[in-house]
Amino acid sequence: MTDRRYDRRTVLKSALAGLAALPAAGLVQTAHAQAAPPHLDEKDPLAAAMGYVHDAKKVDANKVPQYKKGAHCANCLQMTGKDGDEWRPCNIFPGKVVNANGWCKVWVVKPGAKVG
Ligand code: SF4
The missing domain is CATH 4.10.490.10 (High potential iron-sulphur protein)
Structure with a gap:
């Protein structure tokens, strides 16, 4: 009995999507912090x-x-x-x-x- 809801492929996809979003979030935060x-x-x-x-x-x-x-x-x-x-x-x-x-x-x- 294996729980297929969290198989390796799904976990990897989610982790990569999260990592890809980090730089964009950082840019938005940096731009906001530097607003005059x-x-x-x-x-x-x-x-x-x-x-x-x-x-x-x-x-x-x-x-x-x-x-x-x-x-x-x-x-x-x-x-x-x-x-x-x-x-x-x-x-x-x-x-x-x-x-x-x-x-x-x-x-x-x-x-x-x-x-x-
Ligand atoms: S003159 Fe008035 S507005 Fe200008 S820097 Fe001095 S305190 Fe501020």
């Missing part, structure tokens, strides 16, 4: 409250006294990520990236950075 975070929307409620703009040159210094000429995200203490990248993470807006040329009211000069 979304750009911060200027209309996002927190961004709007902080006066965030993608281009610091659009800040009206007469209306926003906190703005200092030459200040932008790339020379802000809160910006992280790789120097030179256009869009980078910011400690104030987790899960999003901000423009290196942007600005908001939380701007604090990065130590050693030249402003103005």
Whole structure:
């Protein structure tokens, strides 16, 4: 009496099918893990409250006294990520990236950075 439901051929086929699927699953997972975070929307409620703009040159210094000429995200203490990248993470807006040329009211000069 032999149980034919799990004969050698069936077990081998299943094992090979499983092995073949592993690299594809790995690629999908890797691609998902490397997906870039979304750009911060200027209309996002927190961004709007902080006066965030993608281009610091659009800040009206007469209306926003906190703005200092030459200040932008790339020379802000809160910006992280790789120097030179256009869009980078910011400690104030987790899960999003901000423009290196942007600005908001939380701007604090990065130590050693030249402003103005
Ligand atoms: S905290 Fe700094 S890096 Fe973040 S959005 Fe404001 S100015 Fe840009």
